[in-house]
Amino acid sequence: MADTRANISGESLLFLTDEQLRQGIEAMFFAYRGFTADPDRILSDLSYGRAHHRAIHFINRAPGTTVNNLLNILGVTKQSLNRVLRTLVEDGLVESRVGQSDKRERHLFLTEAGGELERELSDAQRARMRSAFRDAGPDAVAGFRTVLEAMMDAEMQRTYTRLKESSL
Amino acid sequence: MADTRANISGESLLFLTDEQLRQGIEAMFFAYRGFTADPDRILSDLSYGRAHHRAIHFINRAPGTTVNNLLNILGVTKQSLNRVLRTLVEDGLVESRVGQSDKRERHLFLTEAGGELERELSDAQRARMRSAFRDAGPDAVAGFRTVLEAMMDAEMQRTYTRLKESSL
DNA sequence: CTGGTAATGTCAACAAGGCTGACATAAAAT
DNA sequence: ATTTTATGTCAGCCTTGTTGACATTACCAG
Numbered sequence: 001m002a003d004t005r006a007n008i009s010g011e012s013l014l015f016l017t018d019e020q021l022r023q024g025i026e027a028m029f030f031a032y033r034g035f036t037a038d039p040d041r042i043l044s045d046l047s048y049g050r051a052h053h054r055a056i057h058f059i060n061r062a063p064g065t066t067v068n069n070l071l072n073i074l075g076v077t078k079q080s081l082n083r084v085l086r087t088l089v090e091d092g093l094v095e096s097r098v099g100q101s102d103k104r105e106r107h108l109f110l111t112e113a114g115g116e117l118e119r120e121l122s123d124a125q126r127a128r129m130r131s132a133f134r135d136a137g138p139d140a141v142a143g144f145r146t147v148l149e150a151m152m153d154a155e156m157q158r159t160y161t162r163l164k165e166s167s168l
Numbered sequence: 169m170a171d172t173r174a175n176i177s178g179e180s181l182l183f184l185t186d187e188q189l190r191q192g193i194e195a196m197f198f199a200y201r202g203f204t205a206d207p208d209r210i211l212s213d214l215s216y217g218r219a220h221h222r223a224i225h226f227i228n229r230a231p232g233t234t235v236n237n238l239l240n241i242l243g244v245t246k247q248s249l250n251r252v253l254r255t256l257v258e259d260g261l262v263e264s265r266v267g268q269s270d271k272r273e274r275h276l277f278l279t280e281a282g283g284e285l286e287r288e289l290s291d292a293q294r295a296r297m298r299s300a301f302r303d304a305g306p307d308a309v310a311g312f313r314t315v316l317e318a319m320m321d322a323e324m325q326r327t328y329t330r331l332k333e334s335s336l
Numbered sequence: 337c338t339g340g341t342a343a344t345g346t347c348a349a350c351a352a353g354g355c356t357g358a359c360a361t362a363a364a365a366t
Numbered sequence: 367a368t369t370t371t372a373t374g375t376c377a378g379c380c381t382t383g384t385t386g387a388c389a390t391t392a393c394c395a396g
Contacts, residue, residue: 015306021294022229023332024301024313028203029222030324031316033243035196049352054197061190067373075201080354082374104363104372126189132318133192136311138183143304143311145192148199150300156198164191217381235344248383250345272343272392 038124046117051076051084053121056110059094060118061163064107066099073159093117206292214285219244219252221289224278227262228286229331232275234267241327261285 014020039053058073059065067085071078085108088094093114099105110118133141149157182188207221226241227233235253239246253276256262261282267273278286301309317325 012306015309016298016301018294019335020309021297021301022290024297024309025203025225025290025293026229026328026331027313027316027320028200030328031319032196032200033324034320035193037321047351051353057193061194068371076353077355078373079356079375083353086374099372102364102372104361106373122190122193125193126186128319129189129192130184132315133184133189135318136314138180139307140311140314141183141188141192143308144315145195146304146308147300147312148195150303151199151296152202153205156201160194160198163194167187215380219382236342244382245384246344247346247385251382254345267343270343270393272390274344 039121066105207289234273
């Protein structure tokens with residue numbers, strides 16, 4: 001067998017071995033646990049779950065978003081989202097306003113209280129992300145983002161980019 | 169206000185702005201969806217879920233692991249794991265052998281059939297990871313791993329490293 | 337040997353958050 | 367006028383997490 005350290009073009013492909021891929025898979029698994037751990041702790045005191053966090057996050061991110069738009073971002077059924085949204089509206093964290101041009105649509109906004117919870121949750125999540133980013137350094141962060149983007153489904157990649165560019 | 173593009177030491181900290189952190193958070197969210205999408209599709213045809221996949225993955229990764237060890241890796245309760253493990257044993261995908269030195273322990277192994285399913289699942293998951301790694305290139309992959317590692321809880325970081333080093 | 341501890345399994349009950357299917361309403365679009 | 371779209375809602379189901387209680391077996395220390 002030929003030297004496994006180089007392919008025909010001479011470029012090292014060691015980073016594509018099954019072992020490397022498996023380590024990437026496990027890194028994703030363990031890191032995602034850390035990623036959600038801090039907000040989860042805050043939420044469990046409030047009888048809310050991760051689904052509430054996600055709704056709050058993206059309503060904050062794109063204030064006035066419609067239910068349909070949120071449905072696309074979150075990738076769940078309307079029944080599933082509605083259950084969460086209903087409790088958030090009932091609890092006064094989210095406001096649902098009838099659309100002006102299209103009165104079928106509901107536009108979603110965080111209330112004052114909703115904004116406060118959002119800040120608490122995202123402060124916790126950002127703190128961990130900031131610490132990881134700082135430890136890893138800017139080049140690693142760029143690589144991190146590149147790989148994650150390449151791992152998304154094409155449609156989610158578009159959604160992600162759209163969100164990213166909407167806040168420039 | 170001073171130039172926000174450089175801190176006192178002259179090093180750019182642009183990659184630590186709240187906006188950058190939020191993009192990192194959203195990248196994790198969308199990428200994790202892609203990460204699990206392919207195995208999930210395979211599993212849904214078999215009336216198994218992600219929990220079965222995780223058990224199978226780590227039993228394959230560390231054959232002969234004990235229940236307690238798996239419990240630590242997965243971070244769930246024994247009741248939760250047991251429910252999954254029971255069906256896998258009943259379905260002939262996992263074998264549970266009484267320990268030799270300590271007969272209280274059960275050592276877990278994939279059967280032939282279990283190994284086949286593991287391969288099918290990890291082939292799918294690795295394919296996506298491979299494609300993402302190849303698109304991103306070795307430097308990005310290194311950064312990806314560095315950031316993920318820094319994002320883990322300290323204990324999971326140790327678990328991850330131990331697993332990684334056990335296969336050298 | 338005996339009492340304590342550890343590893344595992346199991347039962348029951350519950351909750352979150354996915355899902356499907358069916359149906360209802362209001363408004364827009366054709 | 368009819369059809370389509372956006373939303374909401376009811377009911378029921380599934381997976382996968384939780385807690386608490388309890389049983390069995392085996393190891394270990396005094």
